Amino acid sequence: MQATPAPAAGGPLAGIKVLELGQLIAGPFAAKTLGDFGADVVKIEPPGTGDPLRKWRLLKGGTSLWWQVQSRNKRSVALDLKQPAAQEIVRKLAAEADVLIENFRPGAMEGWGLGPDQLLEINPRLVMLRISGYGQSGPYRDKPGFGVVAEAMGGLRHLTAEPGRVPVRVGVSIGDTLASLHGVIGVLMALHHRHASGKGQVIDVALYEAVFNCMESLLPEYSAFGAVRGPAGSALPGIAPTNAYQCRDGGYVLVAGNGDSIYRRLMAAIGRSDLGEDPALADNAGRVRRVDEIDAAIGAWAALHSVDEALAMMDAAQVPAGKIYTVADIAADPHYKARGMLEQVTLADGSTVAVPGIVPKLSLTPGGHRRNAPDLGQDTDSVLREIGLTAQQIAALKERGIVAGGAGLS
Numbered sequence: 001m002q003a004t005p006a007p008a009a010g011g012p013l014a015g016i017k018v019l020e021l022g023q024l025i026a027g028p029f030a031a032k033t034l035g036d037f038g039a040d041v042v043k044i045e046p047p048g049t050g051d052p053l054r055k056w057r058l059l060k061g062g063t064s065l066w067w068q069v070q071s072r073n074k075r076s077v078a079l080d081l082k083q084p085a086a087q088e089i090v091r092k093l094a095a096e097a098d099v100l101i102e103n104f105r106p107g108a109m110e111g112w113g114l115g116p117d118q119l120l121e122i123n124p125r126l127v128m129l130r131i132s133g134y135g136q137s138g139p140y141r142d143k144p145g146f147g148v149v150a151e152a153m154g155g156l157r158h159l160t161a162e163p164g165r166v167p168v169r170v171g172v173s174i175g176d177t178l179a180s181l182h183g184v185i186g187v188l189m190a191l192h193h194r195h196a197s198g199k200g201q202v203i204d205v206a207l208y209e210a211v212f213n214c215m216e217s218l219l220p221e222y223s224a225f226g227a228v229r230g231p232a233g234s235a236l237p238g239i240a241p242t243n244a245y246q247c248r249d250g251g252y253v254l255v256a257g258n259g260d261s262i263y264r265r266l267m268a269a270i271g272r273s274d275l276g277e278d279p280a281l282a283d284n285a286g287r288v289r290r291v292d293e294i295d296a297a298i299g300a301w302a303a304l305h306s307v308d309e310a311l312a313m314m315d316a317a318q319v320p321a322g323k324i325y326t327v328a329d330i331a332a333d334p335h336y337k338a339r340g341m342l343e344q345v346t347l348a349d350g351s352t353v354a355v356p357g358i359v360p361k362l363s364l365t366p367g368g369h370r371r372n373a374p375d376l377g378q379d380t381d382s383v384l385r386e387i388g389l390t391a392q393q394i395a396a397l398k399e400r401g402i403v404a405g406g407a408g409l410s
Contacts, residue, residue, distance in 0.1 A: 011038020012365035016191070019097040020044065020074065021081070021090070023051040025147065025173050026131040026207065027103030028070050029180035034099065034187065035073035036358050036367040042093065042383055043071065043374070047078040047404035050376040061349060063373075068345060069355050071373035077384070078377030078404035085402045087112050092387045095122045099187055103131040106141050116202045126200040127190040129183045135206035147175030147207055154211025155218050161231035179210040240287040241266070241294045244324070245302035245310075253302055253310040256320040258284060269317035270301035345372060377405015 016039040020031040028043070028051065035041040045051050051071075056064050079086045091114070094100055100119065102109055109115050109130075116128055130136055133145010148169055151157050156174070161167040186203035194200055221227045229237060234244035234254075241263070244252040257266035260283060267276025275297055280286045287294060302310055307323050314321035323329070331354065336342050341357040358367040380403055384394050397403040 011036070011367050012362065014038035016040070016099065017097045018042070018099045018101065019090070019093050020101045021109075022101065022103035022131070024053050024056075024103075025070075025176035026179045026183075027101045027129075028053070029177055030129060030131070030183040030187070031074065031101050032070055032072065033180065033184050036369075037362075037365070038367070039073075039099070041074040042097075042379070043074045043076050044079050044081065044090065045076055045376055047080055047377065047401065050076075050078070054376070060351075060353070061347070065353060068347075068353060068373050072345075072355070073370050074374060075379035075383060076374035076377055076405065077380045079380075080402055081112055081114075083400075083402045084113075085397065085400070087114060089384070089387070089389075089403070090114055091119070091122055093383075094119045094126060096387065097123065097126060098191070099127045099129065101129045101131075101183070101187075105144060106130075106132050106134075106136050120200060120202075124200060125194055125198060127187055127194065127203070128200065129187055129203045129205065131179050131183050131205045131207070133207050135209065136204045145207055147173045147177075147179075150175040150179070150207030151211050153208040155215045156211050159229065159231050162233040163231055165231075167231065175207050175211050178214060179205050179207045182210045182213065235291075235295075238288055239284060240291040241298060243295055243298070245295075245299045247302050247305055247307045247310055249306040251307040252324055253307050253314070254322050254324065255298060255302075255314060257298075258287075260284070262319055263287065265317045266298075266314075266319045269313055269319065270298060272297045272301075343369060345369065347372070375405070377403075379406070380404065381406030 013034055016034070018031055018034050018039045018041040020028060020041055020043040022028065023045070031039075031041045031043065043051075051067075053070055054064055054067050057066050058064070079089060081087065081090065090112075094114075119126055119128060132141075133150055134140035134143055148157075151169065151174060152167075154175065157167045157169065159167075160170060183203060183205045186205065190201050190203055218229055221229065234252075236242050239258045242254075242256045242258050244254050246252055255266065257263045263281070264276040267273055275281060275294060281290060281294070305313070311321055311323060325333070330336055331342065339357070339361075341359075343355050343357045344352045345355050346352050355369075358369070381391075381394055384397075384403065384406075385391075389397075394403065394406070398406075
């Protein structure tokens with residue numbers, strides 16, 4: 001792949017070496033996030049096939065466009081982890097790494113002689129992030145777990161539906177991504193602790209726990225009152241008004257008028273000051289009791305206007321509101337462009353493709369797109385040379401099928 005120009009600054013994680021094992025979403029997204037901010041990420045992939053994400057969803061030139069997002073700022077080494085010689089290479093890489101990220105089923109790393117006991121003995125400063133469906137302990141430890149199952153077990157899937165209808169999944173792999181972000185937080189905390197103590201440690205992230213951690217008041221409400229929150233469609237139970245309302249042109253406007261003063265401005269803007277000035281509706285508790293009445297009033301107003309008209313009125317009244325964006329809306333939005341969130345990447349064939357920009361935005365040490373996602377095994381030779389292997393040793397490993405790639409790739 002053709003690399004894009006490096007940013008002026010290396011990023012706040014420049015000098016941090018990350019070794020990424022695993023595949024698809026949870027582990028690689030965590031490594032991608034660290035790589036966006038300057039970490040040197042070496043990604044281990046199986047020879048021949050590579051990470052299955054390379055072939056997921058829409059392909060361009062035989063490679064997934066998703067790959068261009070998930071694997072930017074990484075180097076690829078094709079290595080058969082089932083081979084003892086390959087496991088020894090991982091131990092050599094881990095000896096020099098700051099962070100190791102893996103998202104295999106619990107026990108897989110130990111079976112290869114690459115568990116925490118072995119790796120921390122080699123490198124006591126190593127921070128090891130382990131992401132799995134159910135965590136490294138507990139009765140479900142050995143069950144296979146994907147993000148969609150974790151979303152259900154974590155309580156999210158039960159809430160994502162219209163009342164009385166089948167619960168639907170969120171249209172992206174939100175369980176994996178939440179676990180990844182929790183993992184990144186853990187890595188940064190562990191690196192901070194290592195700075196003071198000199199000691200690495202293991203971070204155990206379960207997909208379902210990452211989802212559950214975002215479930216707000218779900219558990220304490222059940223504990224205190226036996227309340228089981230159910231699906232509520234586009235509304236948010238117990239907070240009013242906040243909902244999606246259909247407009248004259250068939251689209252929907254999202255209105256969040258649940259602050260006390262915002263609610264009064266909202267009601268004035270839609271010509272219902274009677275509801276806005278009603279003392280019984282002055283706070284959220286009162287509005288929740290009469291939420292159907294309030295929603296009906298906002299719905300009647302929305303039905304008289306197009307989405308754009310309704311949004312203009314909400315903006316004028318300083319009421320939080322928005323429309324439901326498609327990706328076409330995102331690609332055309334001036335705010336996305338102004339914030340650097342629509343980044344153009346030049347691929348090896350000279351074509352360009354838009355990818356999401358860097359999040360979050362740091363004022364002094366921003367992240368950046370230093371290189372495009374690698375071809376399979378593109379960096380095998382250079383990475384193995386860095387840990388002391390000679391050209392003859394690398395050639396012998398290739399002959400045995402233990403490693404692949406490197407020579408001749410650009």
